[in-house]
Amino acid sequence: MAESDCIFCRIAAAELPAQIVAQDERTVSFMDIFPGAVGHALVIPRAHSRNLLDVDPDDLAAVALAAQRLAVRVRERLGADGVNLINSTEQAAGQTVFHFHVHVLPRYDGDSLRLPWTPAEADPAQLAQLAERLR
Numbered sequence: 001m002a003e004s005d006c007i008f009c010r011i012a013a014a015e016l017p018a019q020i021v022a023q024d025e026r027t028v029s030f031m032d033i034f035p036g037a038v039g040h041a042l043v044i045p046r047a048h049s050r051n052l053l054d055v056d057p058d059d060l061a062a063v064a065l066a067a068q069r070l071a072v073r074v075r076e077r078l079g080a081d082g083v084n085l086i087n088s089t090e091q092a093a094g095q096t097v098f099h100f101h102v103h104v105l106p107r108y109d110g111d112s113l114r115l116p117w118t119p120a121e122a123d124p125a126q127l128a129q130l131a132e133r134l135r
């Protein structure tokens with residue numbers, strides 16, 4: 001996708017409005033306009049990449065550090081009790097905006113958000129086989 005067609009590239013370039021909360025040489029952090037929780041924000045690299053599979057490693061590191069700083073801030077300033085960092089890579093995982101981003105999702109004791117999977121005990125043989133394929 002050409003960068004001019006990408007809404008997050010346009011936010012990073014200040015061509016589209018956003019509630020920016022932090023920025024540095026490599027990253028921009030701003031409020032999600034369809035928040036899943038009070039204080040839900042996104043961290044993006046300024047440089048375009050599609051998702052986790054192609055993001056520049058230095059941009060990935062910079063985004064991780066910016067997300068950590070923001071997580072500390074949502075605890076201090078918004079009184080969040082916890083934080084989920086979430087990344088969705090490709091449509092199968094629920095990605096809807098194809099410019100790499102990490103969600104900083106503040107969590108509050110007793111909130112109704114749930115993990116996107118239902119834990120179920122694994123078959124040990126299958127776990128071992130999968131681990132072998134991933135080594």
Ligand code: 5GP
Pocket residue numbers: 007018019030031032033034035042087088094095096097098
């Ligand atoms: P994804 O579904 O790709 O993991 O996350 C994309 C996120 O971007 C969604 O949570 C969505 O609410 C947010 N979003 C989509 N368009 C805009 C926009 O124009 N401005 C802002 N600030 N957030 C957006």
Ligand code: ZN
Pocket residue numbers: 003006007008009010047048049098099
């Ligand atoms: Zn982009």
